[in-house]
Amino acid sequence: xxxxxxxxxxxxxxxxxxxxxxxxxxxxxxxxxxxxxxxxxxxxxxxxxxxxxxxxxxxxxxxxxxxxxxxxxxxxxxxxxxxxxxxxxxxxxxxxxxxxxxxxxxxxxxxxxxxxxxxxxxxxxxxxxxxxxxxxxxxxxxxxxxxxxxxxxxxxxxxxxxxxxxxxxxxxxxxxxxxxxxxxxxxxxxxxxxxxxxx
Numbered sequence: 001x002x003x004x005x006x007x008x009x010x011x012x013x014x015x016x017x018x019x020x021x022x023x024x025x026x027x028x029x030x031x032x033x034x035x036x037x038x039x040x041x042x043x044x045x046x047x048x049x050x051x052x053x054x055x056x057x058x059x060x061x062x063x064x065x066x067x068x069x070x071x072x073x074x075x076x077x078x079x080x081x082x083x084x085x086x087x088x089x090x091x092x093x094x095x096x097x098x099x100x101x102x103x104x105x106x107x108x109x110x111x112x113x114x115x116x117x118x119x120x121x122x123x124x125x126x127x128x129x130x131x132x133x134x135x136x137x138x139x140x141x142x143x144x145x146x147x148x149x150x151x152x153x154x155x156x157x158x159x160x161x162x163x164x165x166x167x168x169x170x171x172x173x174x175x176x177x178x179x180x181x182x183x184x185x186x187x188x189x190x191x192x193x194x195x196x197x198x199x
Contacts (some may be wrong), residue, residue, distance in 0.1 A: 027151070035053075037131070037135075038128055038131060038132070039053055039056070040053060042124060042127050042128055042131060043056055043124060045127065046120060046123045046124045046127055047120060047124075050094060051094075051096075051120075054077070054087065055087060055090070055091060055096075056124070057077065058073060058077065058084075058087055058088075058091065058097075059091070059096060059097070059113065059117050059120075059121060060121065061073060061076060061077070062097065062111050062112065062113055063113050063117075063118070063121060066112070067110045067111060067112045068110065068111050069102070069108055069109060069110055069111070070084050070085055070088055070109045070111065071084075071108075073087075073088070073111065088109075088111060091117075094116075095114055095116050095117075096113070096114055096116055096117035096120065097111050097112070097113065097114065097117065098111070098112050098113075098114055099111060100112065152186075152187055153187070155187075156187035159187075
């Protein structure tokens with residue numbers, strides 16, 4: 001068996017509901033463990049317990065865009081504008097976000113990072129990279145690439161169903177999950193709600 005492609009070995013095998021459920025279970029458990037260790041624990045240490053995961057995502061989102069409106073933040077994070085405003089208020093009070101009126105429409109509020117939030121995000125990223133290096137030190141790069149490609153392919157198949165049902169409203173929040181490129185664009189050649197709203 002050594003040296004053979006797993007696809008060739010299992011050419012006649014079909015996916016069963018049990019196998020698919022086992023894969024989904026493994027993916028969910030991995031995501032839960034990664035969330036607990038790589039997000040919640042690290043964030044608690046780096047922010048001294050001052051930030052929640054949703055607040056971290058909002059800061060990352062603003063950082064990726066340079067600036068962002070409250071309305072765009074609400075749409076991207078799939079919360080009401082009132083909920084987004086409340087989250088922004090807390091981050092402004094903690095000096096992690098700054099608000100400024102729009103140039104063309106002064107009723108539109110734009111958000112930007114502060115020196116304190118940039119420092120926090122930088123410290124979090126450094127701690128996260130260090131932890132990832134420890135966790136994945138025994139992993140084979142080719143295997144990681146293969147699993148990543150499989151997950152991206154399956155995510156795109158799930159997303160295409162959602163795109164058909166809700167054209168123009170889908171966003172997988174790639175940026176808040178440490179992905180620089182949009183999966184919908186790379187896999188499906190489409191732009192998500194977030195990319196279109198940036199234009």
